Amino acid sequence: MSDTPTAARPETAGVVNPPVIILIEPQLGDNIGKAARAMLNCGLVDLRLVRPRDGWPNERATANASGADIVIDNTKVFEHEDDALADLNRIYVTTARTRDAVKPVFTPRGLAPEMRANIGKGEKIGVMFGPERTGVRNEHIAMADAVVTVPLNPGFTSLNLAQAVLLIGYEWWQAGVNVPDYQMMMNDSFPAAHDEVARMLAHLEYELDESGFFRVEAKRPAMERNIRNIFNRMSLTHQEVQTIRGMVSAMRGAKHKPKPKT
Amino acid sequence: MSDTPTAARPETAGVVNPPVIILIEPQLGDNIGKAARAMLNCGLVDLRLVRPRDGWPNERATANASGADIVIDNTKVFEHEDDALADLNRIYVTTARTRDAVKPVFTPRGLAPEMRANIGKGEKIGVMFGPERTGVRNEHIAMADAVVTVPLNPGFTSLNLAQAVLLIGYEWWQAGVNVPDYQMMMNDSFPAAHDEVARMLAHLEYELDESGFFRVEAKRPAMERNIRNIFNRMSLTHQEVQTIRGMVSAMRGAKHKPKPKT
Numbered sequence: 001m002s003d004t005p006t007a008a009r010p011e012t013a014g015v016v017n018p019p020v021i022i023l024i025e026p027q028l029g030d031n032i033g034k035a036a037r038a039m040l041n042c043g044l045v046d047l048r049l050v051r052p053r054d055g056w057p058n059e060r061a062t063a064n065a066s067g068a069d070i071v072i073d074n075t076k077v078f079e080h081e082d083d084a085l086a087d088l089n090r091i092y093v094t095t096a097r098t099r100d101a102v103k104p105v106f107t108p109r110g111l112a113p114e115m116r117a118n119i120g121k122g123e124k125i126g127v128m129f130g131p132e133r134t135g136v137r138n139e140h141i142a143m144a145d146a147v148v149t150v151p152l153n154p155g156f157t158s159l160n161l162a163q164a165v166l167l168i169g170y171e172w173w174q175a176g177v178n179v180p181d182y183q184m185m186m187n188d189s190f191p192a193a194h195d196e197v198a199r200m201l202a203h204l205e206y207e208l209d210e211s212g213f214f215r216v217e218a219k220r221p222a223m224e225r226n227i228r229n230i231f232n233r234m235s236l237t238h239q240e241v242q243t244i245r246g247m248v249s250a251m252r253g254a255k256h257k258p259k260p261k262t
Numbered sequence: 263m264s265d266t267p268t269a270a271r272p273e274t275a276g277v278v279n280p281p282v283i284i285l286i287e288p289q290l291g292d293n294i295g296k297a298a299r300a301m302l303n304c305g306l307v308d309l310r311l312v313r314p315r316d317g318w319p320n321e322r323a324t325a326n327a328s329g330a331d332i333v334i335d336n337t338k339v340f341e342h343e344d345d346a347l348a349d350l351n352r353i354y355v356t357t358a359r360t361r362d363a364v365k366p367v368f369t370p371r372g373l374a375p376e377m378r379a380n381i382g383k384g385e386k387i388g389v390m391f392g393p394e395r396t397g398v399r400n401e402h403i404a405m406a407d408a409v410v411t412v413p414l415n416p417g418f419t420s421l422n423l424a425q426a427v428l429l430i431g432y433e434w435w436q437a438g439v440n441v442p443d444y445q446m447m448m449n450d451s452f453p454a455a456h457d458e459v460a461r462m463l464a465h466l467e468y469e470l471d472e473s474g475f476f477r478v479e480a481k482r483p484a485m486e487r488n489i490r491n492i493f494n495r496m497s498l499t500h501q502e503v504q505t506i507r508g509m510v511s512a513m514r515g516a517k518h519k520p521k522p523k524t
Contacts, residue, residue, distance in 0.1 A: 011417055038425070040418040067420060102499055103447055109436065110443020151441040152432070155273055156302040158329060163300070163428055166421075170414070170429060174371065179413040181372020185365055237364055 011070055012043045019115055019172060020046040020126040021165060022084050024140060027053045027132045033064025034162035035129075036071035042169030043176075047075045048084045048126075081143060089123040090115075093144035094164055095136050096157060104146035108168045111148050112175035127168055132161050189237040200241045201228055207252045273332055274305045281377055281434060282308040282388040283427060284346050286402060289315045289394045295326025296424035297391075298333035304431030305438075309337045310346045310388075343405060351385040352377075355406035356426055357398050358419060366408040370430045373410050374437035389430055394423050451499040462503045463490055469514045 012018045021039055026032050026049060036047055049056060056077045065072045078084040085091055092111060106114070115125050128144065130136030141147060150159065150167050159167070205224055214220045236244070274280045283301055288294050288311060298309055311318060318339045327334045340346040347353055354373060368376070377387050390406065392398030403409060412421065412429050421429070467486055476482045498506070 011415070013415065013417075037420060041414045041420060043415045068418065099449075101447075102449060102451060102497065102502070104444060105447045106444050107441050147447070151439055152303045152435055153273070153275065153305045155275075156330065158299060158303060159428075163425065166425055166428070167432060170432075173414055177413055179369050182366060182368050182376075185363075185367045185409070187361075187364060189364060235364065240364070 009045065011040065011045050013173075013176065015043065015119065015176065017119055017122075017124055018044050018046070019119070020048060020088065020124065021169075022048045022050065022126050022128045023052070023161070024050045024081065024128055024136060025053060025131040026161065029054055029058035029060025029062075030064045031132055031161045032058060032061040032075075033066070033068075033072070034160075035165045036061065036065040036075070037068040038162045038166035039169055040068040040071055041166065042173040044169050044172065045071055045074065047071050049075060049077045050081050050084045051079060052077065053131075081140070085126060085128075085143065087124055088126040090118060090125045091128065091144045092126070092146055092148045093128040093130075093136055093140050094148045094150070094168065095130065095141065096149060099138055099141065101138065101141045101147075103141060103144075106146055106148050107151050108148055108171035111146075111168075112171040115172060116175050129161060129164060184235050186235070186237070189239065191235040192238045192241045196238065196241055197232060197236060200236075200245050201231060203245055204231075204248050207248050211252070271307065273302060273307050275435075275438065277305065277381065277438070279381055279384075279386055280306050280308065281381070282310060282350065282386065283431075284310045284312065284388050284390045285314070285423070286312045286343065286390055286398060287315060287393040288423065291316055291320035291322025291324075292326045293394055293423045294320060294323040294337075295328070295330075295334070296422075297427045298323070298327040298337070299330040300424045300428035301431055302330040302333055303428065304435040306431050306434065307333055307336065309333050311337060311339045312343050312346045313341060314339065315393075343402070347388060347390075347405065349386055350388040352380060352387045353390065353406045354388070354408055354410050355390040355392075355398055355402050356410045356412070356430065357392065357403065358411060361400055361403065363400065363403045363409075365403060365406075368408055368410050369413055370410055370433035373408075373430075374433040377434060378437050391423060391426060446497050448497070448499070451501065453497040454500045454503045458500065458503055459494060459498060462498075462507050463493060465507055466493075466510050469510050473514070 009016075021035065021044055023032065023035065026035075032047075032049065032052065039045065039047060052058065054060075056075065057072075062069075062072055076084075092106065119125055127148065128136060128140055130140065148168060150157075150164065152159070205227065208214060208227075214223060231244075234240075271278075283297065283306055285294065285297065288297075294309075294311065294314065301307065301309060314320065316322075318337065319334075324331075324334055338346075354368070381387055389410065390398060390402055392402065410430060412419075412426065414421070467489065470476060470489075476485060493506075496502075
């Protein structure tokens, strides 16, 4: 029976009991280490091994964990699945095929909010992964509440152990964060105020006019509108506005001409 | 300039021009091979390398591609970024930090539907990844339309090259598939009809009654309801119903008792 943490851990972004990762008969220490590293990227810290082929501790695992020491140092090892799973309220098993078993099948994306909700209610949840080449056996599928299958290219599905752990962990992490799909990263700047950009545009349009750019007067309003659209959608900072004005002036030989009054 | 495929390729699940993956100065052949394999899992087939450290072809890459030959065999190599990017309408660069640049930032999940929509309109899109230890340089960020950043544990974000490619590819794949978040996998069976389950429950309740299970008559309706709820939510197949009836009968010493008429 594992210790139940009583405090949120910073590594898990505040989640008291994130899903436990259980590796059944992992073969290579390298893969265990890489799985540990994949876990920590996703705020998962509890790793359990059942009959690791090369025993434990494993220096290849430590070497490959590359800084995910907190996972390696707290890894628990078991002889029997029942002991590794004993305290878990829900168990999921990762496999590509359910084989004969009649079983609920989740995608990682479907499972993640479910895990979040149940963990939020105090449940302990685990996700099992099988040995690297052979995967889990039917007995492991029978032990689980449900199966998780990663939907990928049916013509070529070939994830290694750490990648499978990463994808399930990634979906777990995504279900708890709130990063916008898209944002403009301003890095301590902010977009220049509209009138500053307007003055830049006026400067630009003046110089274009002086250069004979607007050859057809009837087309000028549409062309000016297009130009404004280009520059207004860029979220130009003050510095960038200055840069553009400087470029315009230089191209127009500014040292020899007075700037327009703006 | 790369050849434009004119037919949908089965490896890409029918997408004529899935996103191109561009690796800038990849260091280890192993990592190139693993990236190629990650790509094919996600229906990505077009790999371009800019100044690979160890040249090309690379037998470590081939060995690590483990069956993703179609990617390795069609990999294109360039001396200059401009040539690798020349035909692309939109370019994204994967990095953890935008540094000084004012740049739109997508999550992989936010980017994927955008890529799908634009590719659907005939655009060619590429995603750049930098050298393994150092990542992309500022010049690469400047070449791109936008940045992609994978939101992961800020306390430990340590993805290797193949994992970063996998996560972007995974989101690309998910944005094009329609796998239910959850389904009950029946594997050529289907749930037994309601009346078959009802007869099983009647049999069970009869045997429970005969064994003195329902000790408090007033509680019986609620207990029967609980029992029915358990068995009705399992999507029991015909075979499973038979199994349960067999278990009930055996426990009640069925060989010595006539079965109830059902």
